[in-house]
Structures are given as structure tokens and as C-alpha cells.
Amino acid sequence: MHQWLEWARGPGFRFSLALMLLGILRLVALNILGLLAVTRAARDKKVPMKTVVRDTAQWLFPFNRVGNRQLFFTVTSVLFHVCVIVVPLFLGAHILLWERGFGFGWVAMDQGWADTMTLIAIATAVVLLSRRLFTRQARSLNRVQDYLLPILIAAPLVSGYLAMHPAINPFRYDPTMLVHVLSGNLVLIAIPFSKLSHAVLFPVSQLVSEMGWHLGPNSGTAVAMALSKDGEPI
Numbered sequence: 001m002h003q004w005l006e007w008a009r010g011p012g013f014r015f016s017l018a019l020m021l022l023g024i025l026r027l028v029a030l031n032i033l034g035l036l037a038v039t040r041a042a043r044d045k046k047v048p049m050k051t052v053v054r055d056t057a058q059w060l061f062p063f064n065r066v067g068n069r070q071l072f073f074t075v076t077s078v079l080f081h082v083c084v085i086v087v088p089l090f091l092g093a094h095i096l097l098w099e100r101g102f103g104f105g106w107v108a109m110d111q112g113w114a115d116t117m118t119l120i121a122i123a124t125a126v127v128l129l130s131r132r133l134f135t136r137q138a139r140s141l142n143r144v145q146d147y148l149l150p151i152l153i154a155a156p157l158v159s160g161y162l163a164m165h166p167a168i169n170p171f172r173y174d175p176t177m178l179v180h181v182l183s184g185n186l187v188l189i190a191i192p193f194s195k196l197s198h199a200v201l202f203p204v205s206q207l208v209s210e211m212g213w214h215l216g217p218n219s220g221t222a223v224a225m226a227l228s229k230d231g232e233p234i
Helices: 002-041 049-060 068-090 092-102 111-134 136-141 144-164 173-193 195-212 219-226
Strands: none
Touching (some): 068 092, 068 111, 068 144, 111 144, 144 173, 144 195
């Protein structure tokens, strides 16, 4: 068991990290190519950075875009995203491993805050998964990965919390840590191949989307023909 754990922490982690970085670089390159293409086709070449920043902020914290019925799930989603990004990046144990492997690190968050945010992330993952399972409207829009991703993300959170709190952990330390490291590696691998990539690419994709609406001459006719609506009144 210990050998498997060392492999997961060493070569397994480095492979997962490299695959994630290469996958993200590929997606960034594709987004840049898309941005160049829509910029060339756009009638207005001016990049609306204020609009992009404003829209990005509104979508990151979309409290003004939802009604009272959806506010609870919006707050839950924002808390979930914040916690699952902040805790892995600023957990002291993770930073220590990074320093040992790569020779540099950064300031760690307080362990009490890390525990609290981990529990919030777990609880919000359960709420979001329950909504996707038991809400008819959500079920009609979700795909298989929308159900699997919260479970995958929760796995390293739950196992990591148990490993850090042996008094409440019903399992031995090594198997718990093996689940934690392997599931964390799977999250890294899944980032460039799933919706998790939006955590990195959202500002770029927002810019591509904004420039895509700076239509060139006769674009309206082309859109109408593509929709088989050519010649119909608007």
C-alpha cells in the first residue's frame, strides 16, 4: 500500500499535472485561434475590454441574473467553486509537497479555515448533485459528466479531510491517502477534458464570445440562410 501511495504522490502526480498543463495549453491555443478568426471577421475590430471584464464578473458572481427561487443555488454554486479552488491551492500540506518537489511555494492558509472551507465544499457538492438528480428542469439539461464531476471533486475533499482528522476516520491512513491522491490526480486529468476547464478558460471564452457578435457585412443574411429563414421578415 505504501509503495502505491508513493507512486501516486510521485510519478502519478507528475503525469497528471503534465497532462493537465498540456491540455490547458491546447485549449488556450484553440481559444486564441478562435479569437483571431472572429477578430478578422468582425466589422468592429475594437476589443471591448470593459464589457468583457464586466460580463466576466457578472457571470462569476451572477446574483443579479437570477430570481429569488434560484438565489440559494447560485450562492451554493459560488461557494462550491471558491472553496474547491482555494483549498487545494493554499492548503499547507499541499504547498509543502510542492516545495519538496519543485523548490518553491507560497503562503498557506490557516488550517482552521481550510477545514471550514473543505466542509463547505463537501456540503455544497451534495446540494448541487441533489439538485441535478431531483429537479426535473436540471435533469433535462444535464449530461452524465454533470453528475460524475461533483462526485469526483468531492472524493479528494472527503478523503483528505478524513486523513487530516484521524479521530473521525474509520479507515487506515494509507488507504485514505491513496484515495485522496488518486482522486486528486483524476481531477487534474479531467480538467482539460470536461467542464472543469471553464475555471481557467472562462475569461478567454468570454472575449471570444463578445468579439463573435461584432458581425461583418452581410452576416445577418448568412445567419438567416443557415437557419433556413432567408427572406422572412424579422
